[in-house]
Amino acid sequence: MFGADPLLRARDTAPLAAERRLTILYDDRPIAATRDDTVTAALLRAGVVATSRSLKYRRPRGPFCLQGDCGTCLVRIDGVPNRRACTTAVREGMRVEPQNRVLSGGPDPTALVDRMFASNLDHHHFMVRPKLVNRVMQEVARNLAGLGTLPDRPAAPARCEEHHPDVVVIGGGRSGRAAASRLRAAGLDVACLERREHDLGTAVAHAHAVFGVYPAEGLVAAMDTAGDGDVLRTYRAAHVLLATGAREVMTPLRNNDLPGVLAARGLAELLARTGDVLACPTVVIGPPSLARPLAATLGADALAPDEVRAILGGGRVEAIATSSGKREAGCVALASPAAPASELARQAGAQVQWNGDGFAVVRDADGRCGAGPWTLWACGEVAGTTAQDAADDGERVAAAIVAAHRQGTIR
Amino acid sequence: MTQRIFVCRCEDVTVAEIDHAIALGLASVEEIKRYTGLGTGPCQGKECTVALVRLLLDRGTIGADAVQPFTARPPAEPVTLAALSSLATKAQAQDEP
Numbered sequence: 001m002f003g004a005d006p007l008l009r010a011r012d013t014a015p016l017a018a019e020r021r022l023t024i025l026y027d028d029r030p031i032a033a034t035r036d037d038t039v040t041a042a043l044l045r046a047g048v049v050a051t052s053r054s055l056k057y058r059r060p061r062g063p064f065c066l067q068g069d070c071g072t073c074l075v076r077i078d079g080v081p082n083r084r085a086c087t088t089a090v091r092e093g094m095r096v097e098p099q100n101r102v103l104s105g106g107p108d109p110t111a112l113v114d115r116m117f118a119s120n121l122d123h124h125h126f127m128v129r130p131k132l133v134n135r136v137m138q139e140v141a142r143n144l145a146g147l148g149t150l151p152d153r154p155a156a157p158a159r160c161e162e163h164h165p166d167v168v169v170i171g172g173g174r175s176g177r178a179a180a181s182r183l184r185a186a187g188l189d190v191a192c193l194e195r196r197e198h199d200l201g202t203a204v205a206h207a208h209a210v211f212g213v214y215p216a217e218g219l220v221a222a223m224d225t226a227g228d229g230d231v232l233r234t235y236r237a238a239h240v241l242l243a244t245g246a247r248e249v250m251t252p253l254r255n256n257d258l259p260g261v262l263a264a265r266g267l268a269e270l271l272a273r274t275g276d277v278l279a280c281p282t283v284v285i286g287p288p289s290l291a292r293p294l295a296a297t298l299g300a301d302a303l304a305p306d307e308v309r310a311i312l313g314g315g316r317v318e319a320i321a322t323s324s325g326k327r328e329a330g331c332v333a334l335a336s337p338a339a340p341a342s343e344l345a346r347q348a349g350a351q352v353q354w355n356g357d358g359f360a361v362v363r364d365a366d367g368r369c370g371a372g373p374w375t376l377w378a379c380g381e382v383a384g385t386t387a388q389d390a391a392d393d394g395e396r397v398a399a400a401i402v403a404a405h406r407q408g409t410i411r
Numbered sequence: 412m413t414q415r416i417f418v419c420r421c422e423d424v425t426v427a428e429i430d431h432a433i434a435l436g437l438a439s440v441e442e443i444k445r446y447t448g449l450g451t452g453p454c455q456g457k458e459c460t461v462a463l464v465r466l467l468l469d470r471g472t473i474g475a476d477a478v479q480p481f482t483a484r485p486p487a488e489p490v491t492l493a494a495l496s497s498l499a500t501k502a503q504a505q506d507e508p
């Protein structure tokens with residue numbers, strides 16, 4: 001399996017300049033990578049698709065969303081478990097290992113769980129009685145169900161840094177970036193927080209994953225793991241702008257969890273960023289209005305979800321069973337209307353409303369969506385705009401923030 | 412491998428398991444979350460919540476007007492206990508005269 005059938009390959013076949021090349025280790029084997037790659041991009045190019053096993057049914061799993069949302073690309077990096085491969089940039093000599101496996105190499109005996117419980121596994125009723133059986137079961141389940149194993153060494157304490165900008169922009173995508181540059185142009189001190197390391201070098205200063213918005217404490221808290229040693233950063237600001245965008249929603253299909261099934265949106269962005277092309281037959285599955293144009297850009301085929309009986313494969317995607325027969329595929333891209341990524345907005349106390357695709361932040365005409373220790377704002381897809389309109393919306397809300405901030409300072 | 416249809420891949424919750432929960436009389440987002448464990452894995456509901464809502468709307472157990480997601484709590488991103496505790500240590504140091 002290793003190194004076989006890559007999912008991606010570089011569009012440009014000319015050899016890379018030496019300073020752009022580096023090597024990482026996956027399961028002790030060297031893999032070629034390009035500077036600015038994410039770990040996931042390097043692995044997909046090397047044909048490594050499955051990197052862990054699932055908690056309950058012990059099924060092989062790999063990356064899906066490719067943008068730090070789903071949590072199944074977790075791997076062990078340099079002795080630390082549960083690092084997201086899709087948002088972590090490669091570094092020379094980085095040691096990447098799969099996790100949640102019982103044996104290294106060869107078939108995993110726990111994979112049997114999937115067959116033994118071919119119908120449901122309802123943990124409320126499974127092996128609850130007699131007591132002794134329950135105790136044994138609890139022990140086994142506990143051992144299997146953890147995520148990864150303990151780090152090689154205890155984590156060094158993180159540094160803490162406090163920041164007091166005028167505005168915190170959460171999200172450095174289309175709308176967040178547009179808003180941040182408009183705010184900076186108006187002379188405001190802006191912290192634009194983006195969790196993807198590979199977006200470094202744009203208007204965004206560092207990779208900062210906002211993990212909590214605490215209105216009671218008036219605090220936005222983010223982890224910065226990009227440099228030497230972890231830094232926990234806290235922000236207090238007069239304005240918090242939510243620009244967290246939107247994300248793919250899982251399409252219900254048989255075997256939609258197979259490694260090699262990827263979110264169409266994440267895949268398109270990854271290809272645009274790295275300049276890779278798909279290296280295997282790929283099918284985009286989704287409503288025709290979304291799937292067809294996407295398939296055309298990717299050089300793939302499109303299918304509607306109701307044409308698909310099942311995605312087939314052992315440890316990764318091998319074929320698709322359709323109503324008119326079977327077709328080979330090495331990669332499946334699932335496309336569905338994107339849903340606003342509104343968790344942090346809700347933590348901050350903003351209201352959300354079902355808009356047919358997901359839960360969008362409710363805001364006023366200027367973009368305000370709450371008050372408290374700060375004025376809360378939202379722009380772009382998290383507030384329900386389309387991806388095309390996101391940047392314009394970011395600028396518009398930024399202009400409203402500038403006006404509000406000036407009033408606030410004059411008063 | 413068996414052929415399952417997943418709604419939540421973190422906690423391995425399938426459409427069949429959600430239908431089983433519905434058959435037991437559970438209907439809302441919150442009830443299904445509590446019974447199946449959906450949304451409680453490393454993604455904290457980012458991947459599955461909306462997929463679940465789309466499914467429940469389709470099954471008719473909830474209505475689109477009033478539906479709300481389950482409560483969003485920190486951490487929304489992976490953060491180590493070591494990092495969180497360093498914040499507490501710092502606060503303590505500041506409190507001491």
Ligand code: FES
Pocket residue numbers: 062063064065066067068069070071072073074084085086087
């Ligand atoms: S979080 Fe990395 S692929 Fe989804």
